[in-house]
Amino acid sequence: MYVAVKGGEQAIENAHAWLAEERRGDTEIAELSIAQIREQLSLAVNRVMAEGSLYDPDLAALAIKQARGDLIEAIFLIRAYRTTLPRFGASEPVDTGEMACDRRISATFKDLPGGQVLGPTFDYTHRLLDFKLAADGEVPEAPMRDADLGDVPHVTEFLNREGLIEEAPYDDTPPPDLTREPLEMPAERALRLQALTRADEGFTLGLAYSTQRGYARNHAFVGELRIGAVPVEMEIPELGFAIEIGEITLTECETVNQFKGSKTEPAQFTRGYGLVFGQTERKAISMALVDRALRWEELGEDNVGAPAQDAEFVLYHADNIQATGFLEHIKLPHYVDFQSELELVRKLRREAGVDQVQEAAE
Amino acid sequence: MKDGFDANTARKAWMSLLARAPEGRAAALLDTAMVRPAFTWLRAPEIGGTMVGARAGATGAPFNLGEMTLTRCTLTLETGEIGHAYIQGRRKADAAAAALIDALMQTDAAEMLRAAVLDPLQDEQTRAKAARAAKAAATKVDFFTMVRGED
Numbered sequence: 324m325y326v327a328v329k330g331g332e333q334a335i336e337n338a339h340a341w342l343a344e345e346r347r348g349d350t351e352i353a354e355l356s357i358a359q360i361r362e363q364l365s366l367a368v369n370r371v372m373a374e375g376s377l378y379d380p381d382l383a384a385l386a387i388k389q390a391r392g393d394l395i396e397a398i399f400l401i402r403a404y405r406t407t408l409p410r411f412g413a414s415e416p417v418d419t420g421e422m423a424c425d426r427r428i429s430a431t432f433k434d435l436p437g438g439q440v441l442g443p444t445f446d447y448t449h450r451l452l453d454f455k456l457a458a459d460g461e462v463p464e465a466p467m468r469d470a471d472l473g474d475v476p477h478v479t480e481f482l483n484r485e486g487l488i489e490e491a492p493y494d495d496t497p498p499p500d501l502t503r504e505p506l507e508m509p510a511e512r513a514l515r516l517q518a519l520t521r522a523d524e525g526f527t528l529g530l531a532y533s534t535q536r537g538y539a540r541n542h543a544f545v546g547e548l549r550i551g552a553v554p555v556e557m558e559i560p561e562l563g564f565a566i567e568i569g570e571i572t573l574t575e576c577e578t579v580n581q582f583k584g585s586k587t588e589p590a591q592f593t594r595g596y597g598l599v600f601g602q603t604e605r606k607a608i609s610m611a612l613v614d615r616a617l618r619w620e621e622l623g624e625d626n627v628g629a630p631a632q633d634a635e636f637v638l639y640h641a642d643n644i645q646a647t648g649f650l651e652h653i654k655l656p657h658y659v660d661f662q663s664e665l666e667l668v669r670k671l672r673r674e675a676g677v678d679q680v681q682e683a684a685e
Numbered sequence: 686m687k688d689g690f691d692a693n694t695a696r697k698a699w700m701s702l703l704a705r706a707p708e709g710r711a712a713a714l715l716d717t718a719m720v721r722p723a724f725t726w727l728r729a730p731e732i733g734g735t736m737v738g739a740r741a742g743a744t745g746a747p748f749n750l751g752e753m754t755l756t757r758c759t760l761t762l763e764t765g766e767i768g769h770a771y772i773q774g775r776r777k778a779d780a781a782a783a784a785l786i787d788a789l790m791q792t793d794a795a796e797m798l799r800a801a802v803l804d805p806l807q808d809e810q811t812r813a814k815a816a817r818a819a820k821a822a823a824t825k826v827d828f829f830t831m832v833r834g835e836d
Contacts, residue, residue, distance in 0.1 A: 369782040378737065378753035379774060387812045408734035411755050411771070416738040416747045423814060425821050466818035491742025498737065498748045513748035516741055516758055520750055554701070555753065557735055561769055564693050568735065568755060569700030569773025577742065600751055604754060 327435075327648025346391050360384035362627050369572075370394055374643060376502070376521040378571050378600050379410075395523075395643050402644050405502075415556045419575050419598070422527055424551040426602075429478050431544045431579055437475035438487055478547035479577055479594065483576060485622045488579065506633050515617055515638060516610075520599050522641035530631045531612035537677040539629035543595060547577035574599050576607040580615050582622065593622055600657045613637060669680025699790055699803055703783035704772040706806050712782035718801035719794065721785060723763055730758040730770075730777035756780040766791040 342445055347354065361368055361384040367673075371383040375398045383401060389594035390396035410624075426442025482488035506518065519527065534541055553574050558565045576597035584590035595615025597607035616631035626632055640646060703711050704762040715721070741748055757771045758780045768788025789798055791825040 335805070373751070375733065378751060381774070382754065388746040405734060405752055408732070408752070408754065410752075411735050411757060412740050413736040413749075415748070415752075416740045417742045419739070423818065425817065426824075439826040439828075440821050440822055441826065443824075459773075465820045466823040467816065468823035469819060491740070493744060494746035495755030498738070498746070500749050502749075503751070504738070511815075512741055513746055515751070516748040517740075554705075555737055555773070557771065559769065559771055561759065562696075566697050566704065566771065568704050569753065570701065570705055570770045571737065571753060571773075573750075576815070577722055594742055598739050598750060622690060673799040 339560070346389075355388060357381060357384045357388060360387050360455070366602060367392075367394060368605070369603050370524060371401055371601050373395045373600040374398045374521050375405070376524060377405045377602075378402050378506075395647055399644050399647070412468040412557055412560070415420060415558070415566070417553045417555060417571075417573070417593075418552055419549070419573065420475075420545075422475070422549055422551040422553045422573070422575070424475050424549050425572075426550040427475055428549075429545070429547045431502060431546050432481070435481070435675075436480060445515075452478055477577065479579070482546075482579070482592060484529060486591070489582075489594060491594065504506050510638055512614075512621075514600070515634060516596065516614060518638045518641060519610045519613060522610070523643035524603075524609070525648070526641050526643070526646075527613055528605060529611040531609035533629065534616045534631045538620065539627055539632045541593075541612070541615050542581035543612050543615060545582075545608060545611075546577045548574070548576045548592070548604065548608065550574045550604065551603055572601055574601065574603045574607040576604075576611040577616055579609040580606075588623070593618070653676070696787070696790070700769070700771070700783070700787055702803060702806055702810070703770065703786060705810060706772075706779070706783075708774075708776060709810075710809070711776060711802065711806060714802040715782050715786055715798075715807055720800060724760045724768075724785060724788065726741070726758070726760050727767065728757070728759040730756055730780045732756050732777070733777045745765060745836060757783075758784050760784050760788060762792070763787050764792065 331599060344642075349410055360381050364384075364387065365380075367387055368380050368383045371386055371394055372378050372380065374394075375383065375386070377383075380572040382404065384396065386397035386400040386404075388396065389427075390399060415598075426439070426444060427437060427440045433439070478490075479488055483490060496513075498517070501514060501517045506514070512520070533539075535543070537584065549655065550572070552570045554567045555570045556565045556644070572598075576595075580593045580595060581593055582588075582593040594613065595611035595613075597610030597612075598616065599607045599610060600616060609682050616629070617634050617637065619632050630636055716749060733755055735755050736752050737750045738747050738798050739750040740746065753773060753775060754775050756773060756779070757767050757769070758777075759767065760781075761767050766788045768784040768786070769793075770781055770783035770787060772780050786798060789795070790803075
């Protein structure tokens with residue numbers, strides 16, 4: 324039986340008014356501007372862009388402000404906004420070999436063309452709270468060095484020359500698009516990569532960690548991690564040629580993984596790939612490990628039943644907006660559902676004679 | 686045919702430069718250089734998105750990485766030249782300035798605009814890129830080998 328119930332409008336309106344007040348906090352404290360969030364909480368902004376799957380730092384900063392810093396709520400706002408945007412086209416695939424690298428490191432090769440460039444990293448900090456940041460202070464300008472990095476080729480290119488690593492052969496198959504077609508199994512790699520790049524960072528990290536701990540272990544090294552700006556080119560139909568429409572910052576991780584070889588393939592290294600909007604290093608490494616684990620079938624590896632090998636499990640649970648939508652809906656009114664459950668439990672207890680037993684005990 | 690190719694290359698270069706310009710910068714340079722001529726919108730500035738592509742393993746099969754916001758518009762000058770703009774972000778005023786510059790670059794004003802708008806924009810972008818590259822270079826590790834301990 325469906326029972327329509329009305330009520331609560333005033334309570335909802337008042338709750339939202341209070342939310343706005345709590346969001347602002349103590350009015351004695353200066354209000355945060357969107358530009359402050361964009362510039363000073365930029366890694367939060369990057370995460371919201373990556374998982375919101377929309378590159379726009381100002382919108383991500385606005386979403387973080389509106390969501391009171393709840394990043395999943397902010398991602399939800401961005402996902403909702405992006406559905407309202409008319410699609411003007413699709414870009415050419417970005418060329419990460421052309422990246423203007425802020426950071427570029429390899430855990431596998433010490434001396435590589437372009438060198439080990441640390442960039443603005445938390446690595447090698449002592450993870451001690453810096454109380455100087457609690458006081459106002461000028462930041463000294465970062466040192467510069469008059470040195471051209473020159474070409475910064477991908478690390479896997481060196482291994483390719485010896486045939487020691489699998490190739491990623493050029494291909495122009497149009498990829499499926501998760502934003503146009505619902506996710507269906509089996510999911511080809513292009514679809515998996517699209518789902519993983521916008522997947523929840525925590526979930527992806529946990530799965531990647533599980534592969535390191537032995538659930539579908541694939542012995543990953545970070546062959547290369549690079550962060551920097553790449554131009555985005557798009558074909559303009561009115562012109563008949565492609566132009567750069569802007570520039571985006573990306574984090575790319577290529578893992579080099581052990582592979583013992585199979586009946587048809589000699590022993591060689593295999594690869595996992597992570598590419599994520601913004602400076603999002605933990606996510607990009609995690610993505611590469613999970614991508615590699617999901618490739619077990621094409622590489623002829625055993626399915627050991629590990630969660631990270633199960634594409635359906637991974638992809639259907641990696642999206643934090645789907646997950647939180649379903650999870651959080653159970654707090655909304657289910658009065659009628661629960662009423663029927665209540666009646667069922669009472670009936671079962673009557674049939675089992677539970678109430679009589681209790682009466683006898685009294 | 687070769688002329689057409691060169692013209693496209695030049696146009697691609699300035700349209701790309703305008704798309705990468707920081708907020709308000711192209712408009713400010715244009716307004717310093719000249720009074721904006723009259724024009725008619727063929728497509729008023731509108732905000733949308735584009736799907737950014739990438740390749741698995743950087744060189745392999747393409748996949749969809751995510752979307753980015755984009756503003757586009759098209760206008761025509763009274764003398765008939767058509768200007769287009771496709772620029773990153775939600776920036777209608779910047780798109781309007783970029784489309785106007787694109788149209789004007791097809792007129793006699795091209796040389797003046799190159800000197801007053803495009804060259805300064807290019808210089809600023811080159812300097813900003815160089816400063817970032819120099820900061821990155823300062824974080825490049827110089828290895829030195831310690832005495833090895835095997836013997």
